[in-house]
Amino acid sequence: MTDDNRVVERSGWAPVRHFAERSVLGLIVVVLFGLAFGVLLVLVRFHWSPLADLDRSVADGLNRWASGSDGVVGVLKQISSFGGRGFMIPLVAVLTVMLLARRRPRPAIYLVVTGAGALLLDPSLKALVGRLRPVVEVPVATAPGNSFPSGHALGSMVVYGMIVLVFLAAVRRPWRPVLIGVAALLVAAIGFTRIALGVHFLSDVLAGWLLGLAWISVTAYAFRIWRREAGHSTPPITAGLEPESGPDLRIAPAEGAVLPHPWAKGAEILVGWVFVFGLLYVVGYSVTRWTPGFDVSFVEWLQGFRTPSLDDLSHFWSKAGDTHTILAVSLIFCSLALAFWRQWRPVLFLALTMIGELTLFLCAAAATGRPRPPVEQLDGQMPTSSFPSGHIAATMCLWTAIAIIAMARIRRPWRWIFPALAVLMPLGVALSRMYRGMHHPTDMMGAALLTAAWITVLWFTIRPNAHAETASEAAVEAAQVARPLEPAR
Template identity: 50%
Template sequence: MRRDKAALLRITGFGAAALLFSVLVIAVRVRWLPLESVDRGVADGLNRLVAPSEFLVNLMGGISRLGSFGVLAWLVVIAATVLLVRRQYRLTGFLLATALGGLVLDPALKLAVGRLRPVVEQPVAHGGGNSFPSGHSLNSFICYAALVLVFLPALEARWRRPLLIAVGAVVALIGFSRLALGVHFLSDVVGGWSLAVAWVGLCAAAFELWRYEHGRRVTEPLSEGLEPEAAEDLHPTAPHQHEPERAGHGRAWVVAGLGVAWVLTFGALVALGIPLAHYRDGNGNLLGDRAIPHWFAEHRADALGRITLVGSEVGNTHAILAIGLVVGAVALALVRRWRPVVFLVTVMFGELSLFLASAAIVGRSRPDVENMDGPMPTSSYPSGHVAATICIWATAAVLVMPRTRAWWRWLFVAAAVVMPLWVAVSRMYRGMHHPTDILGSCVLAALWVFAAWWLLRPNHDLVEEPAPARARPSVQAATA
């Protein structure tokens, strides 16, 4: 009886949300004067409050990005990757279908309603397309709610209500930020939220009906998640033996060791880079620093230009971040230990900080040939593209090689060699780097990856407990 009453309340709430959205669509289309008056008053009042403060503008912009397509898409991709590896196919389908629904509803309704964006006295942000409903409000509610419903069983009961409150606060702040930035009216945000409630409710109801048709009990999604039986597989890590040698002073030693390794690596980079930057203003012919870029510049061709453009792009920040997110998600889903993820994050953030710090100190000029990629904000030494490419693929190889005997593990070793070579040749071909810039990147990657591997021991789980006790699914089981 209690479950029936709760289900009835949920259906009533979803229906009310759908009704509210329908009323708002009609009111916006007919330009109902009271609604437009409230919308305009809120937009103007917030603009007068926020626009004069650079801090508030930046704060609202940062909050708004939490509801952007880039952030939400990666959250969904990472979560879906974990679910697929853990063989939770039904939850993967729910998550993807719910998120894709928002991508369909948002642009379609914007075109159908055709409402223009607010025009405020002091514009501080720009929004593309029409105004109703707010895409950030709609999609942030949908994605964050879907993620909560999927992963709620992994949390202890006492943490579930605080999580719901925290996620609700984030969604509310995202909606408010769109008002504060002057890119949406109040009714746009409320419309996005009401449509999101109706859509998530419909998707959750469909999932519940599927469970009922297959003889499973009806759940209470807001208190126990969509699939309580999947709790064990949804936990980020599996229960395993504690590691006393890493507790207390052990962890402090690792942090201190990483700090020492960072300083020594930085010192090696600067010691190598400063003489190169000062030798004939950075364009001397030491190790072909002048001859090789000039040879590439004299032998450029359209086909090679396209190939090297791709080679350059696969080493840029966005591509490396994308690869790192996928590698981290797969590592956590398969290994069910935090250590490999910590290793990956340490390597990549260490590489980025070492690159930026050494580039700022050395300040080497680019090769004196035509630059095919335009001016760059950092110095030529070392190559951040090459260093990041070496680090990400070397990290992947380090994590994969000990965990399987399958033939495809050698593909990661090949990638750790071929991808940096492709990026290095592409960067030199396009006039972005000298050969010794590439050498500096190799020094950075070799020293830092080795230090992180030695200190963090990312594959320690292979020896901390017997093979049969390792959590499912494992790479060994998948490739046996």
């Protein structure tokens, strides 16, 4: 080190010099990504022949490969869905709420602003360029709008890139390359599926990636300037956007063992499952062989109220109990539970509740083989038998488990909304399923029996509220521990 450098170090200019170096490097990266996207945009806009030939060759080759198997197409569509707005917008919303719950507003604002920018960039550029989507020999998928750039490629690069930047601070240093690698692999896989499904050219996907990289680089640079102006240090980007937020972003930093003696608990749960299945089989066998008189007459009575409006309403309520809705509510609640209460035990309770419900329903339905009511069935032929009702059982189990978890951890008066939902949601689903001619009243009773018995088993084995009184205290303590790590403003 020269004498001049030593003077700079002693005078306190080293942080300024490091910040300037990182700023220049960041600007260079942004300019390079922007230039690369601009060049690609010009080549596509003016129909450069070599690029057009390459796009057509890749699109045709992947279409021939994908169209040969329905299984391959199904897998491609599933992977592609992780880059769609229907998945990424709820994901960003849940993570934003989690950051706000952990008292980290700056990263939450970063997620919202960066994600909103991507939502605006995609349709604007598509309208500007006006490129038509590929026309392949065997179409296996369709997509609305224009082709350039790929919205899935742009959105996945922005969303998963900014998630990595925000949550990198919560990951231990040896595992950070793994997180980055997984995100990069997912983004690459989503881009590949868009070409293989025949809805984008190779240049569309490359343009989406380049534009996404440029945008998250710009917003990350602006975030670091914001931190600098607020009096915070600006460490290397490899430490995350806000390194001091690491303790707050870890899922359950103060929680010990989730379950003591897990093998013994697993055996207890298995025995309980067998007992509940036996109970359901006995009841299901009985009502299948000796159907009560009110079972059919009540369903027939409901048929007299059918109108187009009530048909639509019953369809809506039925959707509240289908697999997609139940899974979405479960994932959202588990994410928020981890954010607010920093405990795995309630998440484990809810997960085992829903796994047990699904397996008990499928096994009991297969064992009893009860036919559907002898009336017009608005949902058509179903693959499972009538007893017990899977829609009703899933709704009962989900909202009852949520009510059990929330009532023990929320002290405010509005907590009573959860028991109300545990009654109203299953009641609405039950009436809709019987109105649509899909179930008998005793099928609903079987769902209630499944819910009561299975949640009782899990209540005594998992003890979901064993440490509920310490959840808020642990969250406050973890937040207080994290505060001294923040540099003074």
